[in-house]
Amino acid sequence: MASADHPVLIVGGDGLIGRALHESYRAAGVPCLATSRRAGQHPRLDLAALPETWELADSYRAAFLCAGRTKLADCEAYPAETALINVTRTIELARKLGERGAFIVFLSTNLVFDGNKAFPTVDDAPNPTTSYGQQKAEAEKILRELGERVAIVRLTKVVHPAMPLLLDWAGALRRREVIHPYSDMVFSPIPLEYVSRALQSIASCQTGGVIHLSAETDISYESLAHSLATRLDVSPDVIQPQLAPAPTPRFGTLRLRTEDAALLKPPAAAETIRELLSTVK
Numbered sequence: 001m002a003s004a005d006h007p008v009l010i011v012g013g014d015g016l017i018g019r020a021l022h023e024s025y026r027a028a029g030v031p032c033l034a035t036s037r038r039a040g041q042h043p044r045l046d047l048a049a050l051p052e053t054w055e056l057a058d059s060y061r062a063a064f065l066c067a068g069r070t071k072l073a074d075c076e077a078y079p080a081e082t083a084l085i086n087v088t089r090t091i092e093l094a095r096k097l098g099e100r101g102a103f104i105v106f107l108s109t110n111l112v113f114d115g116n117k118a119f120p121t122v123d124d125a126p127n128p129t130t131s132y133g134q135q136k137a138e139a140e141k142i143l144r145e146l147g148e149r150v151a152i153v154r155l156t157k158v159v160h161p162a163m164p165l166l167l168d169w170a171g172a173l174r175r176r177e178v179i180h181p182y183s184d185m186v187f188s189p190i191p192l193e194y195v196s197r198a199l200q201s202i203a204s205c206q207t208g209g210v211i212h213l214s215a216e217t218d219i220s221y222e223s224l225a226h227s228l229a230t231r232l233d234v235s236p237d238v239i240q241p242q243l244a245p246a247p248t249p250r251f252g253t254l255r256l257r258t259e260d261a262a263l264l265k266p267p268a269a270a271e272t273i274r275e276l277l278s279t280v281k
């Protein structure tokens, strides 16, 4: 159990998933610290800064590695700079946290796979096609060498009501403006709230190894746009699909291990989208 002497640590508490985890632990009264790289915030931890500057306690029950450069375009444009954060320093931090007793939960992605095969399993070899995916696969490989006290959790697309794309489209549709969703780009949606619960459960059971969290199917961005238009009672005429500028992965799904599917059952994609759109006013 986490205690004041052995709190849970969330690295990257200002990000989407880190913030959700922090709020949930706080609401449950679990001793929990969330790092920030922002001035005046504590514990301060900037992966771009030297490890000696990281504000770490002596002991942790569990640590979630949620910080990193998460924009695919940034990883392509600045491979060395982003690899320093997403691989080198992340590994260095994991080692330090391991020495402090933490069970480590590393957040990874379906993009460690090329997306040519639906439902890759945890035993399939990663074959990333993007710098972001390569960095995640590299970090995974080294983290796996740290042993059983590390969980590598590969997530598909985490959706939530404040998604910029959803808000932009909703605004445009209300103004009856044309939108151009990609007809050839898919995602396997999992809700932020589910991800937060599943991660907490993994940390609490201290189940190591590679874990997949995914919906049971993919959804295209075009179909999301149509569902949104229906929800807002806007004519589908304003939806003008287009092809993505570059070829995109055919599949975004992951196969859950049988034991995880029983414990961490994700909602069906259609239910996730229905819930998501119910929040759009």
Ligand SMILES: NC(=O)c1ccc[n+]([C@@H]2O[C@H](COP(=O)([O-])OP(=O)(O)OC[C@H]3O[C@@H](n4cnc5c(N)ncnc54)[C@H](OP(=O)(O)O)[C@@H]3O)[C@@H](O)[C@H]2O)c1
Binding pocket: 012, 013, 014, 015, 016, 017, 018, 036, 037, 038, 045, 046, 047, 048, 049, 065, 066, 067, 068, 069, 070, 085, 107, 108, 109, 110, 154, 155, 156, 157, 158, 159
């Ligand atoms: N969201 C998804 O759909 C999804 C899917 C698969 C995997 N993941 C993985 O899950 C993890 C969390 O994702 P997320 O969506 O919560 O990401 P996010 O919202 O982009 O948050 C990333 C966090 O990392 C922090 N960060 C960036 N550079 C840093 C540095 N040099 N030192 C310390 N912190 C730094 C950011 O700080 P600032 O807030 O100060 O910029 C931000 O708080 C990531 O590893 C991501 O790759 C996410």
